[in-house]
Amino acid sequence: MARALRYLGQAAVYLLIAILLGIFSDSPAYLAFPRDQALIKLSLVHSAQRKVPCRKLSAEELAELAPNMRKPMSCSRERLPLWLEVRLDDRLLFSKSLPPAGLSKDGPARVYHRIPVAPGRHSLSLKMRDSARTEGYDYQLDMEVELEALQNLVVDFRPESGGFILR
Amino acid sequence: MTLGIKGGMRTGFLWIEDWLDRAFGPAWNPLYHLGALGFFYYWIVAASGIYVYILFDTGTTEAYDSIEYMTVEQWYLGGVMRSLHRYASDGMVLMMVVHMLREFALDRYRGNRWFTWFTGVPVFWLVIASGITGYWLVWDKLAQYLALATTEWFDWLPIFGQPIARNFLAPSLLDDRFFTLLTFMHIAVPLILLLVLWIHLQRVSRSRIHPARGLALGTFAMLLALSLFKPAVSQGPADLARIPAEVGLDWFYLAGYPLMDIWSKGALWAFTATLTLIVAVLPWLPPLRRVPAAVVDLKNCNGCTRCTEDCPFNAVSMQPRTDGLPFEWEAAVNASHCVACGICAGACPTSTPFRRASDLVPGIDLPDRSLRQLRDQLEQAAAALSGKARVVVFGCDHGVAPRDLALPGVAALSLPCIGALPPSFIDYVLSRDLADGVFITGCRKGECYQRFGQRWTEDRLARRRDPYLRARVPRERIGTFWAAPTNRRRLVQAVESFAAGLGAPPPAPGGPERPVGAPEASTEEAAAHG
Numbered sequence: 001m002a003r004a005l006r007y008l009g010q011a012a013v014y015l016l017i018a019i020l021l022g023i024f025s026d027s028p029a030y031l032a033f034p035r036d037q038a039l040i041k042l043s044l045v046h047s048a049q050r051k052v053p054c055r056k057l058s059a060e061e062l063a064e065l066a067p068n069m070r071k072p073m074s075c076s077r078e079r080l081p082l083w084l085e086v087r088l089d090d091r092l093l094f095s096k097s098l099p100p101a102g103l104s105k106d107g108p109a110r111v112y113h114r115i116p117v118a119p120g121r122h123s124l125s126l127k128m129r130d131s132a133r134t135e136g137y138d139y140q141l142d143m144e145v146e147l148e149a150l151q152n153l154v155v156d157f158r159p160e161s162g163g164f165i166l167r
Numbered sequence: 168m169t170l171g172i173k174g175g176m177r178t179g180f181l182w183i184e185d186w187l188d189r190a191f192g193p194a195w196n197p198l199y200h201l202g203a204l205g206f207f208y209y210w211i212v213a214a215s216g217i218y219v220y221i222l223f224d225t226g227t228t229e230a231y232d233s234i235e236y237m238t239v240e241q242w243y244l245g246g247v248m249r250s251l252h253r254y255a256s257d258g259m260v261l262m263m264v265v266h267m268l269r270e271f272a273l274d275r276y277r278g279n280r281w282f283t284w285f286t287g288v289p290v291f292w293l294v295i296a297s298g299i300t301g302y303w304l305v306w307d308k309l310a311q312y313l314a315l316a317t318t319e320w321f322d323w324l325p326i327f328g329q330p331i332a333r334n335f336l337a338p339s340l341l342d343d344r345f346f347t348l349l350t351f352m353h354i355a356v357p358l359i360l361l362l363v364l365w366i367h368l369q370r371v372s373r374s375r376i377h378p379a380r381g382l383a384l385g386t387f388a389m390l391l392a393l394s395l396f397k398p399a400v401s402q403g404p405a406d407l408a409r410i411p412a413e414v415g416l417d418w419f420y421l422a423g424y425p426l427m428d429i430w431s432k433g434a435l436w437a438f439t440a441t442l443t444l445i446v447a448v449l450p451w452l453p454p455l456r457r458v459p460a461a462v463v464d465l466k467n468c469n470g471c472t473r474c475t476e477d478c479p480f481n482a483v484s485m486q487p488r489t490d491g492l493p494f495e496w497e498a499a500v501n502a503s504h505c506v507a508c509g510i511c512a513g514a515c516p517t518s519t520p521f522r523r524a525s526d527l528v529p530g531i532d533l534p535d536r537s538l539r540q541l542r543d544q545l546e547q548a549a550a551a552l553s554g555k556a557r558v559v560v561f562g563c564d565h566g567v568a569p570r571d572l573a574l575p576g577v578a579a580l581s582l583p584c585i586g587a588l589p590p591s592f593i594d595y596v597l598s599r600d601l602a603d604g605v606f607i608t609g610c611r612k613g614e615c616y617q618r619f620g621q622r623w624t625e626d627r628l629a630r631r632r633d634p635y636l637r638a639r640v641p642r643e644r645i646g647t648f649w650a651a652p653t654n655r656r657r658l659v660q661a662v663e664s665f666a667a668g669l670g671a672p673p674p675a676p677g678g679p680e681r682p683v684g685a686p687e688a689s690t691e692e693a694a695a696h697g
């Protein structure tokens with residue numbers, strides 16, 4: 001009798017552990033993103049132009065250099081900041097000057113930014129300056145997008161493909 | 168404040184353990200074997216993991232499909248293995264967290280015990296990292312959520328050239344090589360975990376890494392039943408073009424993820440780092456525990472190795488003789504490992520109170536709680552006893568406090584651990600007629616603050632382990648009761664009924680006579696020493 005009771009007690013403890021493991025291994029569910037929103041994700045890595053443009057060295061300047069150092073162009077390492085602006089239906093979603101990476105500011109500027117937006121038809125406008133200009137844009141893309149709820153629209157940038165890419 | 172919380176946790180643990188003792192008994196009580204259960208879960212995870220790995224394909228679509236295959240088509244084996252793999256991993260976290268809280272509550276992490284605690288901290292993170300990489304491999308919606316949340320969190324650290332989250336921008340950019348890397352990590356991290364667990368146990372001798380068979384069987388049966396009743400499933404294939412809205416989190420591993428949406432990434436890093444740091448330095452936060460380590464007296468050490476055998480913390484080693492005495496070995500204490508439990512002094516054959524006062528210097532002893540002091544206390548306390556049933560209680564600092572045993576006719580003495588009591592002290596009390604009975608108590612059965620105090624004591628009294636309690640000592644004059652501080656009443660009852668039994672008529676004639684006189688004793692002890 002006492003023995004049976006003991007085994008019953010053990011079974012109760014195992015049941016409790018099993019319930020804990022069974023339940024909390026996948027519930028309660030977590031709402032990681034609002035169901036009625038779409039997401040625009042800016043994710044791009046791009047080097048702006050050099051702060052001081054490269055310059056062709058003159059013959060005299062080249063002659064002054066050690067023979068193994070003679071390169072026809074002299075380039076400073078530092079890059080300009082990258083300026084990026086995103087508008088959705090004339091609403092400004094993002095506008096920032098992104099600094100170059102690295103201690104000597106010679107790396108690419110990068111941005112990774114999530115913007116939840118309402119689904120539906122929108123006009124999306126992307127603008128970028130990667131030069132020293134203060135007016136006009138080096139790259140621009142304006143297009144109509146149809147966003148579904150929970151859609152993940154990625155804004156990427158590949159200069160070799162002509163600029164902004166939507167994925 | 169912290170003392171209040173800790174005290175409360177301690178009482179809570181002791182109370183639950185008491186109930187579990189009734190159902191499981193000390194040998195199977197899960198709370199006494201959390202570390203061993205942690206290892207048991209680890210092996211189940213490892214074994215089921217090997218099977219799951221055989222059926223697993225790396226690759227962005229192959230991963231999910233291969234896991235669906237084992238879950239649906241091969242549910243009877245692959246599915247069960249997958250479920251065991253998941254639930255045993257969860258069990259490991261559960262055991263680990265309770266183990267950690269318990270070591271904290273029962274104060275087994277300060278002073279020279281810091282090492283085991285401190286190495287437990289990386290163990291914690293390695294376990295969590297193993298689980299996260301595992302969930303990631305499934306490449307379902309949960310994995311997708313984890314991949315992005317984790318990489319976005321890590322990208323906050325200025326260590327990666329390119330944001331690693333960019334690996335998961337779009338299906339076309341997803342790289343099979345990334346899965347290969349993840350698979351490698353999911354195997355490498357648990358192996359590193361095993362290595363760190365080995366380090367974790369370097370300072371606990373004879374660590375219990377295997378649960379008793381009954382406990383292991385029960386645990387495995389529980390996992391198997393759960394796996395059949397609620398098989399582990401995936402949450403739909405990952406689709407990087409769509410955001411997973413609702414994910415079923417495994418809260419054992421992923422409870423921290425929702426914080427990423429509440430706090431900024433930097434704040435979460437600061438929180439995680441600070442919490443880890445606080446936990447890691449807990450052993451050095453006040454009140455500090457600093458007690459002088461055991462000291463060897465070579466003139467009295469014959470190199471018998473008993474102290475090394477009995478030390479619960481790997482603090483005594485035997486080294487070649489350095490003093491020219493004709494023995495092969497001598498004991499050496501590593502003071503930075505020693506927790507001053509005194510168990511070595513209780514094991515040393517030279518720790519006998521029968522020796523003349525000037526001579527009671529054992530081969531190994533605690534400098535601030537020497538056996539000479541214990542004998543003086545004993546003689547003083549015993550001299551104050553009167554009546555027909557005088558009882559000397561030897562207890563320890565971690566069970567019921569001796570002052571709580573203030574009963575008439577009872578003198579209670581406390582040791583750092585009951586294992587620090589040389590059995591010859593019992594002989595001494597009875598043969599010198601210092602009392603009519605000796606009562607031994609210490610931490611609750613199966614659970615000793617200094618790990619082996621009660622186990623070695625029982626073995627010594629039962630003459631299973633050196634140093635034996637001499638055969639001439641009348642066993643009916645010795646009482647034992649193992650009790651946690653919360654069991655004071657039961658202990659008092661046990662002492663009272665023991666004392667009452669001492670007044671009863673002596674055992675039948677022809678039984679062992681109550682020995683008196685010491686000369687015989689000292690020769691036998693001297694022989695033991697030689």
Ligand code: HEM
Nearest residue numbers: 202203205206263267270276280283284287288291374375
């Ligand atoms: C899966 C993870 C873990 C496993 C398998 C494990 C295993 C063990 C084992 C087998 C013991 C020895 C028990 C004995 O024989 O007395 C032990 C002791 C201990 N563990 Fe762990 N452990 C784990 C995690 C942790 C963590 C996260 C911490 C704390 C941060 C921790 C702190 C301790 C402490 C303080 C001791 C006691 C040392 C002593 O008695 O002085 N452990 N562990």
Ligand code: SF4
Nearest residue numbers: 478505506508509511
């Ligand atoms: S007192 Fe003795 S038995 Fe205890 S830890 Fe130190 S050396 Fe080991």
Ligand code: SF4
Nearest residue numbers: 468469471474515530
């Ligand atoms: S138990 Fe005593 S005699 Fe034996 S090795 Fe240790 S210190 Fe020396």
